[in-house]
Amino acid sequence: MTISQSVAITVGDEKHTVPEGMTVIQAMWHLGDAMVKNVGCLGGACGACAIICRLPGQMLPKTALACQTMVSEGLNIRFLQGDPSKKEIAPLPAETPSRETVFQYYPETRRCVACQACTSACPQGIDVMVGVREAMIGDLALVAERFTTCVMCGFCAAVCESRIRPHRMGLYARRLAGAFYPKPPTQLDMRIAEISSGQFDREWNDVMQAAQNA
Amino acid sequence: MTEFELSKQRVAEGRESRKAAEMPRLSADEKEALLHRYHPDKKKEAYATIRIGPNQGQQTVHEVVRLLEGESPLTSKAPDLNPAHQVDVLIIGGGGAGSSAALMAQAAGAKVLMATKLRLGDSNTVMAEGGMQVAVSPEDSPVRHFVDSLKGGQMANDRTLLKALVSEGPEVAKWLIDMGVLFDREEDGNLSIRSGGGSSLPRLLRCKDYTGLELMRVLKDAVLNEEIQLLEFSPVIEFLTDGEGTCTGAVLKDLDTDKLIVVQAKTVIAATGGIGRLHIQGFPTSNHYGATGDGLAMSYRAGAALTFQDTFQYHPTGSVFPEAMAGLLVTEAIRSVGAQLLNVKGERFIYELETRDAVASAVIRECQEGRGVETPAGRKGVWLDMPLVDVLHGAGTLAEHFPNMVKQFSRYDIDISKDPVLIYPTLHYQNGGVKIDVDSESTLKNLFVAGEASGGIHGRNRLMGNSLLDIVVYGRRAGKAAAKRASEVDFKPLTLSHLDPFQAAKKAAGVVSETVSPILFPDYVNKG
Ligand SMILES: Cc1cc2nc3c(=O)[nH]c(=O)nc-3n(C[C@H](O)[C@H](O)[C@H](O)COP(=O)(O)OP(=O)(O)OC[C@H]3O[C@@H](n4cnc5c(N)ncnc54)[C@H](O)[C@@H]3O)c2cc1C
Ligand code: SF4
Ligand code: SF4
Ligand code: FES
Numbered sequence: 001m002t003i004s005q006s007v008a009i010t011v012g013d014e015k016h017t018v019p020e021g022m023t024v025i026q027a028m029w030h031l032g033d034a035m036v037k038n039v040g041c042l043g044g045a046c047g048a049c050a051i052i053c054r055l056p057g058q059m060l061p062k063t064a065l066a067c068q069t070m071v072s073e074g075l076n077i078r079f080l081q082g083d084p085s086k087k088e089i090a091p092l093p094a095e096t097p098s099r100e101t102v103f104q105y106y107p108e109t110r111r112c113v114a115c116q117a118c119t120s121a122c123p124q125g126i127d128v129m130v131g132v133r134e135a136m137i138g139d140l141a142l143v144a145e146r147f148t149t150c151v152m153c154g155f156c157a158a159v160c161e162s163r164i165r166p167h168r169m170g171l172y173a174r175r176l177a178g179a180f181y182p183k184p185p186t187q188l189d190m191r192i193a194e195i196s197s198g199q200f201d202r203e204w205n206d207v208m209q210a211a212q213n214a
Numbered sequence: 215m216t217e218f219e220l221s222k223q224r225v226a227e228g229r230e231s232r233k234a235a236e237m238p239r240l241s242a243d244e245k246e247a248l249l250h251r252y253h254p255d256k257k258k259e260a261y262a263t264i265r266i267g268p269n270q271g272q273q274t275v276h277e278v279v280r281l282l283e284g285e286s287p288l289t290s291k292a293p294d295l296n297p298a299h300q301v302d303v304l305i306i307g308g309g310g311a312g313s314s315a316a317l318m319a320q321a322a323g324a325k326v327l328m329a330t331k332l333r334l335g336d337s338n339t340v341m342a343e344g345g346m347q348v349a350v351s352p353e354d355s356p357v358r359h360f361v362d363s364l365k366g367g368q369m370a371n372d373r374t375l376l377k378a379l380v381s382e383g384p385e386v387a388k389w390l391i392d393m394g395v396l397f398d399r400e401e402d403g404n405l406s407i408r409s410g411g412g413s414s415l416p417r418l419l420r421c422k423d424y425t426g427l428e429l430m431r432v433l434k435d436a437v438l439n440e441e442i443q444l445l446e447f448s449p450v451i452e453f454l455t456d457g458e459g460t461c462t463g464a465v466l467k468d469l470d471t472d473k474l475i476v477v478q479a480k481t482v483i484a485a486t487g488g489i490g491r492l493h494i495q496g497f498p499t500s501n502h503y504g505a506t507g508d509g510l511a512m513s514y515r516a517g518a519a520l521t522f523q524d525t526f527q528y529h530p531t532g533s534v535f536p537e538a539m540a541g542l543l544v545t546e547a548i549r550s551v552g553a554q555l556l557n558v559k560g561e562r563f564i565y566e567l568e569t570r571d572a573v574a575s576a577v578i579r580e581c582q583e584g585r586g587v588e589t590p591a592g593r594k595g596v597w598l599d600m601p602l603v604d605v606l607h608g609a610g611t612l613a614e615h616f617p618n619m620v621k622q623f624s625r626y627d628i629d630i631s632k633d634p635v636l637i638y639p640t641l642h643y644q645n646g647g648v649k650i651d652v653d654s655e656s657t658l659k660n661l662f663v664a665g666e667a668s669g670g671i672h673g674r675n676r677l678m679g680n681s682l683l684d685i686v687v688y689g690r691r692a693g694k695a696a697a698k699r700a701s702e703v704d705f706k707p708l709t710l711s712h713l714d715p716f717q718a719a720k721k722a723a724g725v726v727s728e729t730v731s732p733i734l735f736p737d738y739v740n741k742g
Contacts, residue, residue, distance in 0.1 A: 021591075023538045029738040036469055036735065037447070040336030041502045043542060044622055045427050048336055068625050070538055082333075089439055092394060125621070144396060149424060149617060152431065171435055175394025178432070183403025185391065188350045191384045195356065203357045204377070211364060211373050 010076040024066035024077055025049055038079050044068045047151035050080040050123060063123040063155050083154025085165045090172050097176040099138030106169040109135050111162040118156035118166050124149045128156045128166045135169055143170055144177035217558075221587050224560035225597050225634045232554060233605055237565040245572050252575035252582070254639075255525050255674075260495045266719040268519035268657070277492040278523060281511045283720065284731030287451050288465060290710040295454065297463065297478035297708065301327040301443075302700035303693070304464060304479035306450045306509070309337030310426075310682065311665025312485035313433035314689025315696070316442050319483075322697035326442050327477060329466050331449035331486075331504045331734065335434040338487050338502050338666065339685060342426025343545035343618060345418035346686075347679035348383035350405055354415045356380040363680055366412040366569050367645075367673025370522070375671045378652050379680070382687045387419060390686065395432045397421055409550045410678035412569035418679045423545055423618045429682065448475065449508065449734050453482065453516040453661065457711035461516060461661035478708055480700035481660045483692045484509040485685075488644045488666040489526075491736040497641040498541030500532055508732030509667035513648045516712050518656040521669040522646025527676055530555075530573035532640020534595040536626050541640045544598060546570070546678050548616060552606045556597040556634070557585040563596075571675045574639040587636055595636035604631050643681065645672050654692035660699060664692040 005020045009027065018027040025042065028035045040048030049066035056074035066079070090105040103109060109132060118128035131146035147170030157165040194200065215223070240248065250256055262279045264272055274282075303319040305312050308330030319326045328334070349359040359380040364371050387405070391397065397419045398406040409416040421428035437444070447469040454463040454476070461482050466475040486509030490501025499505070514520060531544040549555075549566040555573070557563055557580045564576035577596050580586055586594035600619075604611050612631050613620055623630045646669035654662045665685040672680060720727070 021537050026538065026738075030740045032739055032741065034735060034739050036332075039503045040332050041338075041341050043341040043500070043502070044618075045340045045424075046333075046336045046502075048333060068622065070536075070626065087435075087438055089441065091439060148396075148422060149427075149621075150431075151427070171431060174396055175432060175435065178394035178396035179392055181391070181396075181399065181403065183399070185350070185399070185403055185405050187352060187404045188348075188384055188387055188391075190352075191350050192388060195381060195384060200355060200357055200381075203355070207357050207360065208373060208377065211360075 007071050007073045009071050012078060018071055020071065022071055024051060024069045024071055027071045037081070039067065042067045045151060047153035050153040050155060052078045052080065063121050065123050065151070080153070080155070083152065083157070085154050085157040085168060087168055092175060092179050096180055097140065099135060099140070101176060102135055102140070102169060102173055105172060106165060108162060108164050109169050112136060112164055113162055115161065117159040117161065121155040121159040123153060123155065124151060126150060131170055132164060132166050135173060140173045140177050143173040147171065147174055218587060221558045221560065222597070222634060225556050225599055228560045229599065229602055229605060232562065233602060237562055239565045240568055240572060245568070248575045248579070249571055252578045253571055254495050254497070254528055257495065261524065265723040265725050266716065267514050268517065269523060272523070274523045275494050277494045278489070278507065278510070280727070280729045281492070281507055281731045281733070282514050283725050283727050284511060284729040285727050286515060286713050287730050288710055288713070290713045295476050295708040297476045299327055299475070299477045300705065301325045301477065301479050303481050303483060303696045304329065304477050305483045305485060306464065307485035307487060308332070308334040308446070309485060309487050309665065309685065310339035310429055310433060311685035311689035312483070313437050314686045315483045315485055315664055315693035316437055317433070317440065318690045318693030319697040320440050320442055322694055324697035324700050327445065327479070328437070328442055329445040329448045329450060329477070331447070333446050334437065334444060335430045336502060336504070337430065338505060339426050340430040341500070341502065341543070342429070342682055343423040343543065344410060344547040345408060345420030345425045345679050346682035347410065347413065347417045347677065348387045348419055348683065349380065349417055350384060350387070351407060351415065351417070354417055356383065358414065359383065359417060362413050363677050364673070366677040367675055369673065371673035372670035374652050375650070379671055379684060379687050383683055386683065386686045386690065390429065390432070393432055393436055395428055408547060409567070411546055411549070411567045411573065412677045418547070420547070423547065423616045425682065445475070449732070450512065451732060452710065453512050454708045454710065455516055455712045456706040457709045459517060460659040460706055462706040463708050476708065478705055480703050480705060481662060481696035483662040483664060483696050484513060484648070484667055485665045485689060486667045490641050493736070494526055494641055497528060497639065498532060499641040500529060500541055500543040501641070503735065506733050506736060507644070508734060509663065510647060511731035513656060513658065513661065513663060515716050516658055516661065518658040518661055519649045520646065521649040522674060523669065525645040525674045526641060527570055527643035527645055528574045528639035529642035530570055530577050530639050531598055531637040533635060534593045534638045535589040535636040537589070537591040539626060540593065542622065543640065543642070544619065544635065544637055545616070548598070548600060548603065548619065551603050551615070553603050554599045556599055558587045559585065569675060570678065577637070577639055581638065589636060593638065595638040597634040598637045599634040600630040601632055601634065643676055645669070645674055645676055653695035654688050655695065660703070662692040662696045664688040
């Protein structure tokens with residue numbers, strides 16, 4: 001066993017000392033806080049533990065997921081309290097979507113001034129600005145691909161001076177791209193037809209009988 | 215160089231010569247012997263007899279016995295049970311099963327209320343990586359999917375439940391796609407499929423290694439679009455019954471105010487997920503913060519029977535180094551594309567795509583018999599050689615197909631395209647749970663249970679990718695059936711009188727319990 005060293009961290013305005021080798025969430029537990037409002041999956045997928053943090057040598061803070069970040073000497077941490085941006089009630093359309101479909105619910109997307117703030121704010125390393133520009137030219141498949149790893153933490157919307165909600169627009173574009181995928185999954189459609197026409201019924205009888213006896 | 219470093223070097227040196235080597239598969243007898251000797255489910259000291267309730271006399275692990283025999287946070291005389299909400303269907307849990315159920319119940323015209331412990335979507339579902347099994351390829355069939363799952367489940371699966379699962383797979387995949395779930399596709403538009411452990415053909419639909427995130431994001435968005443009434447940070451702490459064997463509602467606790475909220479419901483769907491955070495037998499876990507088996511404890515006290523409550527899935531490849539990552543999952547899909555398992559000597563010891571129970575047992579064997587690698591924090595593990603994937607399929611394969619894995623390890627300065635990682639089995643899944651019928655109804659009338667909280671579908675071992683399918687198929691079934699039932703019945707009295715016979719049985723059996731269940735969250739807070 002290695003002897004555990006301590007590191008000094010700052011949470012909000014309070015200074016603490018915690019053992020090295022912990023994630024920020026584990027450090028909070030160590031400090032006596034259950035963090036119920038800031039923890040979800042503990043696996044870097046849900047965005048509940050979004051933080052802004054800064055190391056002593058750095059000028060500007062960066063964003064991160066606290067369950068995926070190790071404490072280190074001098075780390076300054078602030079927890080975000082949820083994503084206050086509004087989700088529009090945006091049903092899927094009946095007709096093939098275009099960029100207008102997206103703009104109908106997220107019209108502010110057109111106001112992007114290409115400042116890059118959203119990209120620098122994304123803890124998942126998504127080039128959010130490029131995603132927004134792709135939506136502006138109406139390439140929904142590219143937007144969809146761009147936001148694949150989005151954990152919906154809402155940092156991008158929080159920092160956007162043009163009041164754009166890139167993640168919400170991105171998720172809607174993803175759903176459009178999925179529901180209106182240009183080529184149908186032919187094999188899947190065939191399988192559904194086979195099942196409903198009873199094609200496997202005889203095989204089922206045999207197998208179920210054998211399985212009951214097993 | 216430390217033993218750790220030396221061993222890692224041996225793995226790198228052996229890579230070229232190992233890359234094409236075949237590993238023999240286990241015979242049925244060998245597998246049986248391996249499981250018997252090393253699988254945690256077979257460890258007698260870890261088990262105890264349940265002394266009260268519907269499964270009295272049967273066995274499960276100490277941690278679950280404590281939960282089932284626990285004290286209620288309420289007593290039958292306690293609070294006034296005036297309902298703050300009256301709904302047709304109360305859905306408990308905001309993962310994939312709960313969300314699917316909510317969408318179907320709402321679509322059937324029911325008045326729905328969803329209550330969840332954390333935020334909607336914070337769950338095990340959101341973390342699933344590998345994929346969802348659906349028999350779509352022309353060579354494949356639902357029958358074949360059934361047979362594979364039955365073999366994987368040690369022939370113990372409930373046949374009726376399993377048949378419905380595999381038969382509805384294609385329809386459910388279509389439902390998801392129509393909702394906008396972006397599964398990976400082939401050039402020709404067909405769904406791209408990958409193989410998983412224990413399956414005779416490739417059948418895993420996936421979205422890179424973010425399948426659960428993709429599924430959960432879309433389901434959550436659909437639930438919000440439908441404006442389904444939602445209470446977050448409001449765990450259920452006890453079910454209500456009419457005192458005569460019918461579930462009539464539930465008591466929730468608002469985590470902000472600690473106030474109780476009484477809900478009267480014609481039907482209740484429990485979709486509360488798994489038990490990983492109970493750390494059974496001291497194992498680390500891959501599960502989310504709220505995976506504490508609440509649904510099991512509450513259903514049991516209200517009179518619902520459990521099934522296969524004694525069997526758990528220890529996923530063979532949980533990370534053990536660095537310490538902060540302990541328990542975190544390394545997806546099985548990485549073995550599907552060729553990553554090998556190696557002991558301290560750099561030797562392979564199991565065919566990597568045996569079922570999970572067998573691979574986990576083999577890893578435990580290596581470590582128990584001194585062929586494991588010790589981490590600086592004192593854990594034991596074996597190597598998972600991920601760089602081999604890039605050797606086999608070309609540089610960049612890991613980055614393209616496993617971006618999540620690459621990112622998670624890079625946060626700790628580990629480049630998985632260059633270095634192997636250390637793994638050990640992690641507590642991953644509850645194979646059993648509340649016993650249900652094919653409409654997802656438990657043995658307690660009007661209580662439906664869906665997803666990981668239920669049991670029977672997977673027998674004694676779930677195949678990779680069958681859980682994501684399970685939660686959508688049975689979430690939907692529960693939603694439909696509960697809405698239909700709600701249209702046929704009236705509200706019934708709200709009581710906690712089922713707690714009295716439970717208390718009496720405890721007394722008679724001499725059960726003294728120090729656990730209050732449901733426990734809601736694991737106790738990680740340092741009280742120092
Ligand atoms: C890391 C990981 C990877 C996985 N990968 C795969 C995979 O590739 N393929 C596959 O098929 N399966 C996979 N699984 C398994 C699968 O993801 C889960 O079994 C499945 O998603 C469970 O869904 P669920 O809806 O039943 O439960 P969950 O998704 O866990 O949802 C349960 C919900 O109930 C809530 N809850 C709990 N208690 C209460 C309470 N008392 N009151 C109110 N709400 C409560 C929780 O907060 C949560 O919202 C994986 C699991 C993990 C952990
Ligand atoms: S795109 Fe926005 S919401 Fe998504 S992870 Fe990045 S910052 Fe968070
Ligand atoms: S922060 Fe807003 S304006 Fe700036 S690039 Fe991003 S979307 Fe455009
Ligand atoms: S707790 Fe889900 S991302 Fe950290």
